[in-house]
Amino acid sequence: MTRAILLVLDSVGCGAAADAADYGDVGADTLGHIAEACAAGRADREGLRQGLLRLPHLDALGLGGALRLSTGRVPPGFSLPPATASWGFGIERSNGKDTPSGHWELAGTPVDIPWGYFPTKNPCFPPAFVATLLAEAGLTGILGNCHASGTNIIDDLGEAHLRTGWPICYTSVDSVLQIAAHEEVFGLDRLYDLCRIARRLCDPLRIGRVIARPFVGVSQADFRRTPHRKDFAVPPPPGTLFERAAEANRSIVSIGKTGDIFAHRHTGTELKGADNDGNLDHLLDALDTVADGGLMVANLVDFDSDHGHRRDAAGYAACLERFDDRVPELLARLRRDDLLVITADHGNDPTFRGTDHTREHVPILAHCTARGPMSIGRRDSFADVGASLAAHLGLAPTATGSSWLARPASRA
Template sequence: MRALILVMDSVGIGAAPDAAHYGDEGADTVGHIADACMAGKADSPRRQGPLRLPNLVALGLGEACRLATGRVPPGLEAPPKHSRFGCASEISKGKDTPSGHWEIAGVPVPFDWGYFPQTVPCFPDHLLKELCARAGLPGVLGSCHASGTEIIAEFGEHHIRTGEPICYTSADSVFQIAAHEESFGLERLYEVCGVARRLIDPLNIGRVIARPFVGTSADNFRRTARRKDFSVPPPEPTILDFAANAGRDVVTIGKIDDIFAHRGTGRNMRADGNEALFDATLDGLGSLADGGLLFANFIDFDTLYGHRRDVAGYAAALEDFDARLPELLNRLRNDDFMIITADHGCDPTWSGTDHTREQVPILAWNAQSNPPVGRRAGFAHIGATVARHLGLPSPRHGAHF
């Protein structure tokens, strides 16, 4: 008896009830990608034609979209083979990664995160001066809201010449620091981020993110997989804590350990990109002890395609993920339980480059026939259900389905 939670990072299925408050009324990551595919606007050398996700559809993705928006996106109309599907809207404030994952794990975020203003500079002068003094920096570049790839292209060469790291933020509660792995040094970047983490704690900022990159010029700079998040810990115990405290085997895949500030995250398996993350998930499942919990994040949907508003790339990534699902399903035991979900949206057809406030799918697999999940207010029902399956203490929030 084991449990798995797979988070398709940013794969939202339609605007949340409060989306208008965030400027996201009408956002629909999966629906708009499917529309673009049907119209031939997402054709590329990697894929052509309607969006094809037969395995996710068999798990109920199309019908989960119907619950969320009232329609099944084109190409996802086939009837599900499993009845345990539903959708959920987030009750935490914000539309960021930590809030979504913490709520999935049973802990909604009831408070407002701190954010940096849409000004240039966006960071307080005293904060940057203290960061430079404590970290021994000659200065910093950026201090603005920006796309990570664009700001590295803009300032990367200057950074290499001067040793000044690139500091920027987004609509999320983040302080991001980009630096060249070789000229600046990866460990030094992590040390600077650690200093920044301590300095911004009073501002209630959710994450400091180290964004290492390589390359020699703006033409070939690229970010690497050695990103590291310096997060504040969840305000209450999550199902990861419950599992770890009960002596259960816990395996986390990708950035889950960073998101939960390395609390209760067990054996973490890092990998570069969705394909390698899927390989790590299969390896992690193969070594997961009875009674254990595997928690995985698949990051490419968000970072490579959602934020970059790459509809064709996002569609191809969804199809690639779908094509590998049988490998995982064939390795599940009759008493295992798996949920595939998301943490927010990042509609690649939307304006800007930020996350979108959306409902998420709940696609649950087990060998038993059970009632549908239906529409849920809050992601914490996922954590409560996983805790129930594993015989762990019930989180304070959510009810098992």
């Protein structure tokens, strides 16, 4: 038997989708623009990184080829060597450009219903919603009630939160309600309980996620978010890759915020590190222990949360380079029959306007020594990833998607 590993590099998109205009994202290109910023010296930072974007191990797997196939160009720092893995790119079919829709589609279940969103006006939350939230949570008020960047609003309102005890509630162009509160003063369990109330109240509004955003510090000068973020998502549609693996009694390991994204439905053993490196460590440990037939899914969120939303091209580039440094370590842990798929769930171009996700294609790199490189090409749904992993594991097909493993093998 064999194993499957899905590694989602959160927000590492590779070029604007054909429908990007519907989302205000024409011209977005996360990887391409980061590479161009590095080549122009705009992503240099003393003590962090400088020069061209250097991702030699991902490039060897075929990332340069995936970028050219997606956008028609090879960005600076990438090349077209004979790929050691299969490569291509995926197009999102789901509505939106959020984390749940991207992950659910990768797992074989695109989102065809429209998400609900909070309006851009301030205050943005319906008065009846706020009144019920306050009453059920025993609160006298909230702060924020607007569209905002998560890091900026904590800087702006963190001290007021400490004075009043009121949680900071905000949203974005995504289908989300985020609630920030001091982990020690407000209390982590109390924040989670508040988010559970908000989750129930958001259900009729079709809001995809409620996110707890704990932070620590005593003033604007030292506020920082902690690793204890928790997502409260609506359940995914039936027929996911996770569900198929659970039906077959396979071992399942979910790493990072994966369990939260799938509302803990069939997500098996859940492990969460403090950062990308911590989550990669969990994945490496799982590769040493998970039995044949097992499924491992990991999300690496630092690209998105620490750098994409903050429009930090230098930090994003350094984060990519740090991940690339660890790719050989990851490949060395794979068994001959293991299938590793490295992809993303959406874009978050740090050179683009605003602070939100961007509607983009995603690269797909698939490595399996026993199978060798195969042609992946353009995939018209992220669901093809889930379908291919299910086929590799010999599981019942996912709800949607077409496996590239069903195609005759060819040199990528």
